[in-house]
Amino acid sequence: MSISGLYVGKVKELPILFSELKNLGYKVIGYKVIDNVLRLDSIDSFEELAFDVEDIQSPGRYILSQGGFPRHGPDSPKKFLYPSKLVLFEILSDWNVVVPPSPDSKIALFGIKPCDLSAIKVLDKVLLNVDEYYTALRKNLVVVVENCIEPGGTCFCSTMGTGPRARDSFDIAYTRLCDKLAIEAGSSFGLKLLNLLEVEPIDDATYREFEATMNRSAEKARALFTIDNIPETLELNIESQIYKDITEKCLGCANCNMVCPTCFCFDVIDIPKIDGSAERIRVWDGCLSYTYAQVAGGHFRRDLWARYRHFVLHKFVYWIKQFGTYGCVGCGRCITWCPTGIDLRESIVKIIRGGKK
Amino acid sequence: MSSLPASLIPMKTVIVDIKNETQNVRTYYIKLPDGVEIPKPGQFDMIYIHGVGEVPISVSDIDCEARVVAHTVRFVGSVTKAFSILEKDSLIGFRGPYGIGWPIDLAIGKNLILIAGGIGLPPLRPVIREVARNRAMYKKLFILYGAKTPDDLIYRYEYRDYESIPDTELYITVDNPNNDWKGRVGVVTDLISLINIDPSETLVFICGPEIMMKFAVKELLKRGFKGNKIFLSLERRMKCGVGLCGHCQMGPYFVCRHGPVFPLWFISRYFWVDQI
Numbered sequence: 142m143s144i145s146g147l148y149v150g151k152v153k154e155l156p157i158l159f160s161e162l163k164n165l166g167y168k169v170i171g172y173k174v175i176d177n178v179l180r181l182d183s184i185d186s187f188e189e190l191a192f193d194v195e196d197i198q199s200p201g202r203y204i205l206s207q208g209g210f211p212r213h214g215p216d217s218p219k220k221f222l223y224p225s226k227l228v229l230f231e232i233l234s235d236w237n238v239v240v241p242p243s244p245d246s247k248i249a250l251f252g253i254k255p256c257d258l259s260a261i262k263v264l265d266k267v268l269l270n271v272d273e274y275y276t277a278l279r280k281n282l283v284v285v286v287e288n289c290i291e292p293g294g295t296c297f298c299s300t301m302g303t304g305p306r307a308r309d310s311f312d313i314a315y316t317r318l319c320d321k322l323a324i325e326a327g328s329s330f331g332l333k334l335l336n337l338l339e340v341e342p343i344d345d346a347t348y349r350e351f352e353a354t355m356n357r358s359a360e361k362a363r364a365l366f367t368i369d370n371i372p373e374t375l376e377l378n379i380e381s382q383i384y385k386d387i388t389e390k391c392l393g394c395a396n397c398n399m400v401c402p403t404c405f406c407f408d409v410i411d412i413p414k415i416d417g418s419a420e421r422i423r424v425w426d427g428c429l430s431y432t433y434a435q436v437a438g439g440h441f442r443r444d445l446w447a448r449y450r451h452f453v454l455h456k457f458v459y460w461i462k463q464f465g466t467y468g469c470v471g472c473g474r475c476i477t478w479c480p481t482g483i484d485l486r487e488s489i490v491k492i493i494r495g496g497k498k
Numbered sequence: 499m500s501s502l503p504a505s506l507i508p509m510k511t512v513i514v515d516i517k518n519e520t521q522n523v524r525t526y527y528i529k530l531p532d533g534v535e536i537p538k539p540g541q542f543d544m545i546y547i548h549g550v551g552e553v554p555i556s557v558s559d560i561d562c563e564a565r566v567v568a569h570t571v572r573f574v575g576s577v578t579k580a581f582s583i584l585e586k587d588s589l590i591g592f593r594g595p596y597g598i599g600w601p602i603d604l605a606i607g608k609n610l611i612l613i614a615g616g617i618g619l620p621p622l623r624p625v626i627r628e629v630a631r632n633r634a635m636y637k638k639l640f641i642l643y644g645a646k647t648p649d650d651l652i653y654r655y656e657y658r659d660y661e662s663i664p665d666t667e668l669y670i671t672v673d674n675p676n677n678d679w680k681g682r683v684g685v686v687t688d689l690i691s692l693i694n695i696d697p698s699e700t701l702v703f704i705c706g707p708e709i710m711m712k713f714a715v716k717e718l719l720k721r722g723f724k725g726n727k728i729f730l731s732l733e734r735r736m737k738c739g740v741g742l743c744g745h746c747q748m749g750p751y752f753v754c755r756h757g758p759v760f761p762l763w764f765i766s767r768y769f770w771v772d773q774i
Contacts, residue, residue, distance in 0.1 A: 229507075463752075
């Protein structure tokens, strides 16, 4: 929730926020261009942040072009809050357990989009006060979110109710309106940041511009379905044969799981050391991979269609029963980064139509 | 040390005894670490082998006074195979107990049918022990047990004890007999027809391969048993035991946390769906 109300400021003052976070000792993380892809990474100076670059996304396709509005890449905040590989503890040869200290760094996410902020809210329901690493970082987390004025070709945050405007759980939310900035604070810390800028309460003309921009953006980020009846319809069609058609081109690579900002499943592996100790390491795992539901004596989801069905049903049905929220935020990463371009939005439409074209 | 559920830190403990059951099944009796609550029948523990990995194993016997708990292990995967080199006094890691066990209290004053397939017998053995200990509290006990071959039958040394429990019937069958086998041949679900009992006064606990449980449930429903009287212990891949790693999901349920024992009615929407 906004606690300040909307103000109007200048885009060229954004570096002031960045510098203040740096001065306060935050590790600032934002999108920068690495190997022609937007990657979430540690940012040392404001100039490193991707600003005038656009990620053109469509099913199975991602390219950057100069100019335009950056959204996201394959990384999400999960990369930092819930790393792909984490040493849980080390068991020494005498069975004493050494637990790595909780992370003490203070992270500030700068310029992430509302879909990714929503993904953090989803992860909160799964991991907050459950996972120590996540909880330690989350409690100090600062979020400066950039409202999305130009959703991409695989986005459907409007449908999921997760964007394109951030409504709550941020410290600062800003919207770029050419050189102007519509900006609001969502926490007392955000309020302190806001006070560093030359801002004025938003005037009517700018507010109308802001509203029009957000509305136009929202229209662009819609799938061809409304979400309300999706969980029930999917559950009623749990034995739909459409999953088999959809996964004819699925490779079972689990890219969708890896780029998903909310997928939390993990495997635990042992790394034995020469001195007789062993590390227990948590690594991301995904329900599309062959071994996910495999046990020594059998296999619970041998076929790809069953694994893809689990992915879809978990995000849109089971997650609600488990955690009281959808597991999908409509960021579109699983569509963009699918090597064969399987489109989750299209899958859902096919399933609810029951094969009728 | 972290106290959050996702810390997954095992406690060191010791194997106090090992019993050979079959060529590839052994029972490991381990000392419960201090502070750990006594597992209930149907619960499981995460057992860690140093540098190898961790597996969920059901509790197959419970000695409350000595705080010793048995885990019967079949050597099939990389971790369970590593069990075969463990010896008495070997150290292992322990986390648990986890999950919801058999609803034994509901069986008080009722008949009880236990249906076990293969390595599904160990989680039911503590139930047999409980009925034997407090015999007057329960009505008739039926134990139906099926294995692939006579050589795969576990706990052979105590079948006579089972039969000597008053008001108890034990039926054993094998799929593939050898020349010495004089007992029944066929699948365990065939044994259900041998029981003549009022379904409304009877609880059924089932543990075994999923396909066997599906056939058993179909047979029981045909005979008038209802979904609130049939309880199943499900198996899934489990890496954490606390409902976090995701692997054990059966529909929306984390088998490790919401189960492993479920009443049939609870999971019936998903139980019959192929590869759910």
